Amino acid sequence: MTLDEITRYLHEHIPLTRHLGATVLEWDGTSVRLGAPLAPNLNHRATAFGGSLSALAILSGWALVHLALRERGLDARVVIQRTELDFEEPVAGDFSATSALPPAREWERFLATLSRHRRARVTVSSTLSTTSGVGGEHRGTYVAVLTG
């Protein structure tokens, strides 16, 4: 799947992602970066709406788990179970959410549980960035259920 195909998948299946202007910018097998422009995500303070930042961060962690499992030939339904986001600087420009695989030991434990029970849970950290700095730190817990 190319980055454009992943973006198209999101836009087709999660219509709000079109309004966020979310696009998949990078995927290197261990981290994924999603971006969104400021304009459609403005709030009453002319910075990015917290709900938009949260949505992009949730989506970025979801995309990471989905893509990383797929690369290992695993088809899974991935759903978010818990989200936590600490906002830092106000975001006054286009922004991105970068999610990376958790430390190897956690990730391996997740894969082992998934293979044994067909269901497992993993927590993924994401950083919201903008040109001026860090907009927030997100932790999302996702549940994967094997479907293949």
Place this chain on the structure above:
Amino acid sequence: MTLDEITRYLHEHIPLTRHLGATVLEWDGTSVRLGAPLAPNLNHRATAFGGSLSALAILSGWALVHLALRERGLDARVVIQRTELDFEEPVAGDFSATSALPPAREWERFLATLSRHRRARVTVSSTLSTTSGVGGEHRGTYVAVLTG
């Protein structure tokens, strides 16, 4: 301000709220309820996208603090500092986010700090509901800065 006026304010100043279909359904001085239809907020599983649920919950807590301060004649800039959302049942219908003022002692402490330092922080709980039950529990921490 009528409920329609508050909804209009949100739609004008936070364009994403139009795409969420967010409307203010109730405000009784101590709690506020915002609603959104399922259709524009669908995910790839035909239930509500976690990012939409998170955005409505964040908005609901923000509206509560904003409206409650306004009713006390206080003009303040209110921004979210931290959001935490535990997802429960998948949301397969239209949904709402209800936020209520925190226990009196916490709320009074918040107002006292705000009046003394012109800046204070408060945590607001919200429940995401749908026809079939509870979709999630949200806690948002908001910082208010007096502007008036």
